[in-house]
Amino acid sequence: MVTRPGFNNSTTFSEYPDSFSRAIRAIGKNFYVTRSFQKETIGNSEYWGLLARPADEFSVHLNADRELAFVFSQYKNFEIRTLEAFDLFYNVLEQKRVDRSIRFLISADPRIEQITQHYLSQHPEYPIIVPIYLESMDESGDYILKSIRKNYLLRDLFGYQNPLREETFFFGRQEQVNAVLDLAKSGQSSSIFGLRKSGKTSSIYAIMRRAKAFEISPILIDCQSPTVHARRYNDLLLHMINLIRSSIGQGKSLQNLEGTEAQIAESFRD
Numbered sequence: 001m002v003t004r005p006g007f008n009n010s011t012t013f014s015e016y017p018d019s020f021s022r023a024i025r026a027i028g029k030n031f032y033v034t035r036s037f038q039k040e041t042i043g044n045s046e047y048w049g050l051l052a053r054p055a056d057e058f059s060v061h062l063n064a065d066r067e068l069a070f071v072f073s074q075y076k077n078f079e080i081r082t083l084e085a086f087d088l089f090y091n092v093l094e095q096k097r098v099d100r101s102i103r104f105l106i107s108a109d110p111r112i113e114q115i116t117q118h119y120l121s122q123h124p125e126y127p128i129i130v131p132i133y134l135e136s137m138d139e140s141g142d143y144i145l146k147s148i149r150k151n152y153l154l155r156d157l158f159g160y161q162n163p164l165r166e167e168t169f170f171f172g173r174q175e176q177v178n179a180v181l182d183l184a185k186s187g188q189s190s191s192i193f194g195l196r197k198s199g200k201t202s203s204i205y206a207i208m209r210r211a212k213a214f215e216i217s218p219i220l221i222d223c224q225s226p227t228v229h230a231r232r233y234n235d236l237l238l239h240m241i242n243l244i245r246s247s248i249g250q251g252k253s254l255q256n257l258e259g260t261e262a263q264i265a266e267s268f269r270d
Helices: 018-030 056-062 082-090 112-120 140-150 173-185 200-214 233-247 262-270
Strands: 029-035 040-042 044-056 067-073 098-107 130-133
Touching: 018 029, 018 044, 018 067, 018 140, 029 067, 040 082, 044 056, 056 140, 067 082, 067 173, 082 098, 112 130, 112 140, 112 233, 130 140, 173 200, 233 262
Parallel strands: 067 098, 098 130
Antiparallel strands: 029 044, 040 044, 044 067
């Protein structure tokens, strides 16, 4: 289906501040604007948003064809809580309708690009933000493309030094994750093997996140942690018991696991 720039007839921006008008028209030059929103309030601040699908020629620059969210902030001093507005708008949409890994932030703060880049350097798993200074936007939409090239194309999705704990940039391991969960649900064991930095731990975190949909209560025992490898035999088994009890809502922890090794093993199994 061909996507051409413009506006859906159902969109209305009469209640949006006039200062956003030029920016909205610029978006309509390269995107098909599918939805407008009622304003959202966080504290004493008000935010507006819209949903738009990149036009065919423009989608090449983003490698995206689903709808994307734009959030508008009219304040000269940007506050990080503005990012919460994205989730407020997402909450009224169908999960699969929107690409949540790319977000456009249009702000009246002239420092918005530097602030955003600093925030993303501190939170590398946060979705991609394309920051745009409101006053720099022209109706041709060229400034949007410049911002994408400057802020989106520089993001290295493979440059993570640590395992991925969030879902945003985890991809390419769906079959393996589901296979492990299928085996677990049927009471079978499984193992994950791979070279260093090949994504094993990121896959484990994905298994942990998705286990609840399979009605599985997962626990994670990190054998690199001193809380595991520094424990004695009985203390480690007790630690595992209490992790399991917590995961299934048993609440109160057991305080000891004593006796001979055989007795401790029997108690652990019970």
